[in-house]
Amino acid sequence: MPHRFSVRVYYEDTDLAGIVYYANYLKFIERARSEWVREIGVDQVALKAEHGIVFAVRRVEADYLASAKFDDMLDVVTEVQVISAARITLTQDVTRGDAVLFKSLITLVCIGADGRPQRLPADIRQLMQR
Known part of the structure; x- marks a missing residue:
């Protein structure tokens, strides 16, 4: 089931055009x-404190398809594609109504304080796979 997050475009989000x-x-x-x-029940502060794990963006593939403008109401649609022991791949699309403005493929990795990959705890992996 995809996750939806709404965001309004403010003046500060725009460029000279x-x-x-x-x-x-x-x-x-x-x-x-x-x-x-947060909504699936993962407390990132606790994850770091209890397991020493944080999420880091490893890779972003982005396609800019159409422009959003000041005062537009947008939705970010997030869907899990693959979850492995230490890696999460998501698609995240930004839409305005039925129009897709931006498409992305995001690879996150779980890392420890030393910057090395760490296994994502099984209970958290299960929450993300729902």
Whole structure:
């Protein structure tokens, strides 16, 4: 089941042409991922404190298909594609109504304080696979 996160485009999100600055789509999808993780019941602060694990973006593939403008109401649609022991692959699309404006494929990795890959605890992996 995809996760939906709504975001309104503010003036600060736009560039001189009055459209959403390209890098702000990455901020929108980051917020959506944070809300998705929170809503499925994963406390990232506790994950770090108890297991020493944090999520890091390993790879982003992004396609900019159409422009969003000031005051648009957008949705970020997040769907899990693959979860392995230490890696999570998601698609995240930004839409305005039925129009897809931005498509991305995100690879997250679980890492420890030393920056090395760490296994995602099985209970958290199960929450993410629902």
